[in-house]
Amino acid sequence: MAARSCLRASPILSTAVAHGLSAPPFSPDILHLHPPTEPRRPISASRMVSPRKKKTERVAGVFHSVAESYDRMNDLMSFGWHRIWKDHFVSSLNPGASSSNPPKPQRILDIAGGTGDIAFRMLHNAHVLNSNPDVHVTISDINTSMLSVGKSRSEALPASQQMALSFLPADATALPDAIADSSIDLYTVAFGIRNFSNIPAALREAYRVLKPGGVFACLEFSKVGNPLLNAAYKRWSFSGIPMIGQLVAGDRDSYQYLVESIERFPSQEAFRDMIVDAGFVVGGDGYENLTGGIAAIHKGMKPLKPSS
Ligand SMILES: C[S@@+](CC[C@H](N)C(=O)[O-])C[C@H]1O[C@@H](n2cnc3c(N)ncnc32)[C@H](O)[C@@H]1O
Numbered sequence: 073m074a075a076r077s078c079l080r081a082s083p084i085l086s087t088a089v090a091h092g093l094s095a096p097p098f099s100p101d102i103l104h105l106h107p108p109t110e111p112r113r114p115i116s117a118s119r120m121v122s123p124r125k126k127k128t129e130r131v132a133g134v135f136h137s138v139a140e141s142y143d144r145m146n147d148l149m150s151f152g153w154h155r156i157w158k159d160h161f162v163s164s165l166n167p168g169a170s171s172s173n174p175p176k177p178q179r180i181l182d183i184a185g186g187t188g189d190i191a192f193r194m195l196h197n198a199h200v201l202n203s204n205p206d207v208h209v210t211i212s213d214i215n216t217s218m219l220s221v222g223k224s225r226s227e228a229l230p231a232s233q234q235m236a237l238s239f240l241p242a243d244a245t246a247l248p249d250a251i252a253d254s255s256i257d258l259y260t261v262a263f264g265i266r267n268f269s270n271i272p273a274a275l276r277e278a279y280r281v282l283k284p285g286g287v288f289a290c291l292e293f294s295k296v297g298n299p300l301l302n303a304a305y306k307r308w309s310f311s312g313i314p315m316i317g318q319l320v321a322g323d324r325d326s327y328q329y330l331v332e333s334i335e336r337f338p339s340q341e342a343f344r345d346m347i348v349d350a351g352f353v354v355g356g357d358g359y360e361n362l363t364g365g366i367a368a369i370h371k372g373m374k375p376l377k378p379s380s
Pocket residue numbers: 131135183184185186187188189190212213214215218242243244245261262263264265267268269
Protein backbone atom coordinates (compact mmCIF):
# COMPACT_ATOMS: atom_id res chain seq x y z
CA MET A 73 0.00 0.00 0.00
CA ALA A 74 1.35 3.44 -0.92
CA ALA A 75 0.71 4.73 2.57
CA ARG A 76 3.07 2.15 3.98
CA SER A 77 5.91 3.20 1.72
CA CYS A 78 5.39 6.80 2.84
CA LEU A 79 5.67 5.47 6.35
CA ARG A 80 9.13 4.12 5.68
CA ALA A 81 10.32 7.52 4.45
CA SER A 82 8.89 9.00 7.70
CA PRO A 83 8.01 12.46 6.33
CA ILE A 84 5.60 12.86 9.20
CA LEU A 85 8.10 12.13 11.91
CA SER A 86 10.55 14.55 10.36
CA THR A 87 7.84 17.23 10.13
CA ALA A 88 6.93 16.59 13.75
CA VAL A 89 10.55 16.88 14.78
CA ALA A 90 10.94 20.00 12.66
CA HIS A 91 8.18 21.56 14.74
CA GLY A 92 9.86 20.55 17.97
CA LEU A 93 7.44 17.71 18.59
CA SER A 94 8.55 14.34 19.88
CA ALA A 95 8.16 10.85 18.41
CA PRO A 96 5.02 8.85 19.25
CA PRO A 97 4.69 7.54 22.79
CA PHE A 98 3.30 4.19 21.64
CA SER A 99 4.96 1.01 20.59
CA PRO A 100 5.68 0.97 16.84
CA ASP A 101 4.41 -2.61 16.61
CA ILE A 102 0.80 -1.43 16.76
CA LEU A 103 1.45 0.31 13.45
CA HIS A 104 1.62 -3.00 11.59
CA LEU A 105 -1.63 -4.26 10.17
CA HIS A 106 -0.19 -7.71 9.66
CA PRO A 107 2.48 -8.29 12.31
CA PRO A 108 5.43 -10.41 11.22
CA THR A 109 4.84 -14.08 11.98
CA GLU A 110 6.68 -15.30 15.05
CA PRO A 111 7.20 -18.77 16.42
CA ARG A 112 4.32 -19.52 18.82
CA ARG A 113 5.14 -19.22 22.53
CA PRO A 114 2.90 -20.14 25.44
CA ILE A 115 0.98 -17.06 26.63
CA SER A 116 2.31 -15.93 30.02
CA ALA A 117 0.32 -13.59 32.27
CA SER A 118 2.63 -10.71 31.30
CA ARG A 119 1.87 -11.30 27.59
CA MET A 120 -1.91 -11.30 28.01
CA VAL A 121 -3.41 -8.37 26.12
CA SER A 122 -5.72 -5.99 27.98
CA PRO A 123 -9.09 -5.15 26.36
CA ARG A 124 -7.89 -1.54 25.92
CA LYS A 125 -4.70 -2.60 24.15
CA LYS A 126 -6.76 -4.99 22.01
CA LYS A 127 -9.08 -2.16 20.98
CA THR A 128 -6.10 0.09 20.15
CA GLU A 129 -4.58 -2.65 17.99
CA ARG A 130 -7.90 -3.38 16.29
CA VAL A 131 -8.42 0.32 15.51
CA ALA A 132 -4.83 0.64 14.24
CA GLY A 133 -5.44 -2.30 11.91
CA VAL A 134 -8.72 -0.88 10.65
CA PHE A 135 -7.29 2.56 9.81
CA HIS A 136 -4.10 1.20 8.24
CA SER A 137 -6.36 -0.88 6.11
CA VAL A 138 -8.78 1.90 5.08
CA ALA A 139 -6.33 4.85 4.79
CA GLU A 140 -6.10 4.85 0.99
CA SER A 141 -9.84 4.44 0.42
CA TYR A 142 -10.95 6.52 3.44
CA ASP A 143 -11.85 9.78 1.68
CA ARG A 144 -13.71 8.09 -1.21
CA MET A 145 -15.55 5.79 1.18
CA ASN A 146 -16.60 8.72 3.39
CA ASP A 147 -18.42 10.27 0.43
CA LEU A 148 -20.10 7.00 -0.51
CA MET A 149 -21.08 6.00 3.01
CA SER A 150 -22.57 9.37 3.99
CA PHE A 151 -23.85 10.45 0.53
CA GLY A 152 -21.52 13.43 0.92
CA TRP A 153 -23.13 14.54 4.21
CA HIS A 154 -19.81 14.33 6.08
CA ARG A 155 -18.64 17.36 4.06
CA ILE A 156 -21.67 19.42 5.16
CA TRP A 157 -21.21 18.38 8.81
CA LYS A 158 -17.49 19.20 8.69
CA ASP A 159 -18.13 22.59 7.03
CA HIS A 160 -20.70 23.41 9.71
CA PHE A 161 -18.41 22.19 12.51
CA VAL A 162 -15.54 24.41 11.36
CA SER A 163 -17.63 27.49 10.62
CA SER A 164 -19.29 27.16 14.06
CA LEU A 165 -15.80 27.37 15.60
CA ASN A 166 -14.75 30.17 13.23
CA PRO A 167 -10.97 29.68 13.70
CA GLY A 168 -8.87 32.79 13.26
CA ALA A 169 -11.66 35.14 14.35
CA SER A 170 -10.35 37.85 16.62
CA SER A 171 -11.61 41.24 17.77
CA SER A 172 -8.09 42.58 18.30
CA ASN A 173 -5.91 44.26 15.66
CA PRO A 174 -3.56 42.62 14.71
CA PRO A 175 -5.59 39.43 15.23
CA LYS A 176 -4.54 37.10 18.03
CA PRO A 177 -2.38 34.09 17.16
CA GLN A 178 -4.14 30.78 17.67
CA ARG A 179 -2.82 27.28 18.20
CA ILE A 180 -5.16 24.49 17.15
CA LEU A 181 -4.75 20.78 17.79
CA ASP A 182 -6.80 18.51 15.53
CA ILE A 183 -6.80 15.13 17.25
CA ALA A 184 -7.47 11.95 15.26
CA GLY A 185 -7.05 14.32 12.34
CA GLY A 186 -6.57 11.48 9.86
CA THR A 187 -6.32 12.67 6.28
CA GLY A 188 -6.71 16.35 7.19
CA ASP A 189 -10.34 17.22 6.36
CA ILE A 190 -10.88 19.32 9.49
CA ALA A 191 -7.41 20.87 9.63
CA PHE A 192 -7.54 22.04 6.00
CA ARG A 193 -10.95 23.62 6.54
CA MET A 194 -9.69 25.38 9.67
CA LEU A 195 -6.68 26.80 7.86
CA HIS A 196 -8.93 28.07 5.06
CA ASN A 197 -11.32 29.63 7.56
CA ALA A 198 -8.51 31.32 9.50
CA HIS A 199 -6.15 32.37 6.72
CA VAL A 200 -8.63 33.18 3.94
CA LEU A 201 -12.00 34.01 5.52
CA ASN A 202 -10.63 35.72 8.65
CA SER A 203 -7.37 36.96 7.06
CA ASN A 204 -5.47 35.70 10.10
CA PRO A 205 -2.25 33.99 9.00
CA ASP A 206 -1.13 33.60 12.61
CA VAL A 207 -3.10 30.39 13.13
CA HIS A 208 -1.19 27.13 13.36
CA VAL A 209 -2.83 23.70 13.14
CA THR A 210 -1.26 20.44 14.30
CA ILE A 211 -2.87 17.33 12.84
CA SER A 212 -2.34 14.52 15.30
CA ASP A 213 -3.28 10.89 14.79
CA ILE A 214 -2.18 7.55 16.19
CA ASN A 215 -2.05 6.12 12.70
CA THR A 216 0.84 7.03 10.41
CA SER A 217 -0.92 5.62 7.32
CA MET A 218 -3.75 8.12 7.76
CA LEU A 219 -1.27 10.94 8.44
CA SER A 220 0.72 10.01 5.33
CA VAL A 221 -2.39 10.41 3.18
CA GLY A 222 -3.06 13.75 4.92
CA LYS A 223 0.51 14.88 4.30
CA SER A 224 0.23 14.12 0.56
CA ARG A 225 -3.11 15.92 0.35
CA SER A 226 -1.68 18.97 2.15
CA GLU A 227 0.80 19.49 -0.69
CA ALA A 228 -2.08 20.95 -2.74
CA LEU A 229 -2.62 23.74 -0.16
CA PRO A 230 -1.19 27.26 -0.66
CA ALA A 231 2.38 27.48 0.65
CA SER A 232 1.40 29.79 3.54
CA GLN A 233 -1.11 27.20 4.78
CA GLN A 234 1.38 24.36 4.42
CA MET A 235 3.79 26.33 6.61
CA ALA A 236 1.11 26.70 9.27
CA LEU A 237 0.51 22.96 9.43
CA SER A 238 2.37 20.21 11.24
CA PHE A 239 1.83 16.51 11.77
CA LEU A 240 2.19 14.62 15.00
CA PRO A 241 1.80 10.87 15.44
CA ALA A 242 0.36 10.47 18.94
CA ASP A 243 -2.17 8.57 20.99
CA ALA A 244 -4.94 10.93 22.10
CA THR A 245 -5.22 9.12 25.44
CA ALA A 246 -1.58 9.93 26.35
CA LEU A 247 -0.37 12.97 24.41
CA PRO A 248 3.39 13.59 24.38
CA ASP A 249 4.91 16.15 26.75
CA ALA A 250 5.82 18.18 23.64
CA ILE A 251 2.23 19.40 23.80
CA ALA A 252 2.64 21.42 26.95
CA ASP A 253 -0.04 21.97 29.58
CA SER A 254 -2.30 24.94 28.82
CA SER A 255 -0.77 25.58 25.40
CA ILE A 256 -3.70 25.03 22.98
CA ASP A 257 -6.53 27.45 22.09
CA LEU A 258 -8.77 24.99 20.27
CA TYR A 259 -8.84 21.18 20.47
CA THR A 260 -10.91 19.44 17.79
CA VAL A 261 -11.72 15.79 17.24
CA ALA A 262 -13.96 14.67 14.39
CA PHE A 263 -15.22 11.12 13.98
CA GLY A 264 -12.29 9.92 16.08
CA ILE A 265 -13.22 9.76 19.75
CA ARG A 266 -15.48 6.71 19.49
CA ASN A 267 -12.40 4.73 18.46
CA PHE A 268 -10.36 5.63 21.54
CA SER A 269 -9.78 2.81 24.00
CA ASN A 270 -10.14 5.20 26.97
CA ILE A 271 -12.38 8.21 26.29
CA PRO A 272 -12.13 9.72 29.82
CA ALA A 273 -8.31 9.65 29.51
CA ALA A 274 -8.52 11.49 26.17
CA LEU A 275 -10.84 14.10 27.71
CA ARG A 276 -8.38 14.57 30.60
CA GLU A 277 -5.59 15.09 28.08
CA ALA A 278 -7.72 17.61 26.17
CA TYR A 279 -8.29 19.48 29.43
CA ARG A 280 -4.56 19.38 30.29
CA VAL A 281 -3.34 20.81 26.98
CA LEU A 282 -6.03 23.49 26.55
CA LYS A 283 -5.43 27.01 27.86
CA PRO A 284 -7.97 28.30 30.38
CA GLY A 285 -10.77 29.61 28.17
CA GLY A 286 -9.72 27.17 25.42
CA VAL A 287 -12.38 25.15 23.61
CA PHE A 288 -12.87 21.40 23.24
CA ALA A 289 -15.00 20.57 20.17
CA CYS A 290 -16.05 17.15 19.00
CA LEU A 291 -17.95 16.05 15.89
CA GLU A 292 -19.07 12.44 16.15
CA PHE A 293 -21.77 10.03 15.05
CA SER A 294 -24.54 9.95 17.61
CA LYS A 295 -28.04 8.70 18.34
CA VAL A 296 -31.00 9.35 16.04
CA GLY A 297 -34.17 10.48 17.82
CA ASN A 298 -36.82 9.88 15.14
CA PRO A 299 -37.71 6.13 15.02
CA LEU A 300 -38.41 6.13 11.27
CA LEU A 301 -35.14 7.87 10.40
CA ASN A 302 -33.37 5.59 12.88
CA ALA A 303 -34.75 2.43 11.24
CA ALA A 304 -33.69 3.58 7.76
CA TYR A 305 -30.29 4.70 9.05
CA LYS A 306 -29.65 1.38 10.86
CA ARG A 307 -30.62 -0.61 7.79
CA TRP A 308 -28.21 1.41 5.66
CA SER A 309 -25.40 1.23 8.26
CA PHE A 310 -25.51 -2.48 8.92
CA SER A 311 -26.10 -3.74 5.40
CA GLY A 312 -25.15 -0.94 2.95
CA ILE A 313 -21.89 0.28 4.47
CA PRO A 314 -20.12 -3.09 4.93
CA MET A 315 -21.24 -4.03 1.40
CA ILE A 316 -19.78 -0.83 -0.12
CA GLY A 317 -16.65 -1.46 1.97
CA GLN A 318 -16.35 -4.85 0.31
CA LEU A 319 -17.08 -3.60 -3.21
CA VAL A 320 -15.03 -0.39 -3.20
CA ALA A 321 -12.26 -1.03 -0.68
CA GLY A 322 -12.25 -4.84 -0.69
CA ASP A 323 -12.55 -4.69 3.11
CA ARG A 324 -15.91 -5.61 4.61
CA ASP A 325 -14.60 -6.26 8.13
CA SER A 326 -13.09 -2.81 8.70
CA TYR A 327 -16.30 -1.08 7.65
CA GLN A 328 -18.35 -3.49 9.75
CA TYR A 329 -16.15 -2.45 12.71
CA LEU A 330 -16.76 1.27 11.97
CA VAL A 331 -20.53 0.76 11.99
CA GLU A 332 -20.43 -1.23 15.23
CA SER A 333 -18.27 1.43 16.90
CA ILE A 334 -20.98 4.01 16.12
CA GLU A 335 -23.56 1.78 17.77
CA ARG A 336 -21.48 1.46 20.95
CA PHE A 337 -20.78 5.19 21.32
CA PRO A 338 -22.69 6.89 24.19
CA SER A 339 -25.79 9.02 23.65
CA GLN A 340 -25.54 12.79 23.27
CA GLU A 341 -26.44 13.31 26.95
CA ALA A 342 -24.10 10.61 28.29
CA PHE A 343 -21.19 11.98 26.27
CA ARG A 344 -21.98 15.56 27.38
CA ASP A 345 -21.82 14.32 31.00
CA MET A 346 -18.39 12.77 30.35
CA ILE A 347 -17.18 16.14 29.04
CA VAL A 348 -18.49 17.87 32.16
CA ASP A 349 -16.89 15.19 34.38
CA ALA A 350 -13.54 15.99 32.73
CA GLY A 351 -13.88 19.57 34.05
CA PHE A 352 -15.26 21.45 31.04
CA VAL A 353 -18.15 23.86 31.23
CA VAL A 354 -20.84 23.49 28.58
CA GLY A 355 -23.48 25.91 27.36
CA GLY A 356 -27.16 24.96 26.99
CA ASP A 357 -27.58 21.25 26.30
CA GLY A 358 -23.87 20.97 25.55
CA TYR A 359 -24.45 19.55 22.09
CA GLU A 360 -26.03 20.24 18.72
CA ASN A 361 -27.66 17.49 16.67
CA LEU A 362 -26.95 17.30 12.95
CA THR A 363 -29.30 15.53 10.51
CA GLY A 364 -31.63 14.31 13.25
CA GLY A 365 -28.77 13.12 15.49
CA ILE A 366 -26.93 10.98 12.94
CA ALA A 367 -24.03 13.17 13.99
CA ALA A 368 -23.65 15.66 16.85
CA ILE A 369 -21.29 18.45 17.84
CA HIS A 370 -20.26 18.68 21.50
CA LYS A 371 -18.38 21.69 22.84
CA GLY A 372 -16.90 22.49 26.23
CA MET A 373 -14.72 25.27 27.57
CA LYS A 374 -11.87 24.88 30.04
CA PRO A 375 -12.83 27.28 32.82
CA LEU A 376 -10.76 30.44 33.22
CA LYS A 377 -10.28 29.58 36.89
CA PRO A 378 -10.11 25.96 38.10
CA SER A 379 -13.18 25.04 40.19
CA SER A 380 -12.39 24.82 43.91
C1 LIG B 1 -12.84 8.09 11.10
S1 LIG B 1 -11.20 8.74 11.16
C2 LIG B 1 -11.49 10.47 11.25
C3 LIG B 1 -10.45 11.28 10.54
C4 LIG B 1 -10.76 12.78 10.42
N1 LIG B 1 -10.85 13.42 11.71
C5 LIG B 1 -12.01 13.03 9.63
O1 LIG B 1 -12.98 13.55 10.19
O2 LIG B 1 -12.04 12.74 8.43
C6 LIG B 1 -10.73 8.32 12.80
C7 LIG B 1 -9.28 8.57 13.11
O3 LIG B 1 -9.06 8.34 14.51
C8 LIG B 1 -7.73 7.88 14.65
N2 LIG B 1 -7.53 7.31 15.98
C9 LIG B 1 -8.06 6.19 16.48
N3 LIG B 1 -7.64 5.98 17.75
C10 LIG B 1 -6.83 7.02 18.06
C11 LIG B 1 -6.11 7.39 19.23
N4 LIG B 1 -6.12 6.65 20.34
N5 LIG B 1 -5.37 8.52 19.19
C12 LIG B 1 -5.34 9.29 18.08
N6 LIG B 1 -6.00 8.99 16.94
C13 LIG B 1 -6.74 7.87 16.93
C14 LIG B 1 -7.62 6.87 13.52
O4 LIG B 1 -6.29 6.54 13.25
C15 LIG B 1 -8.32 7.62 12.38
O5 LIG B 1 -7.42 8.37 11.61
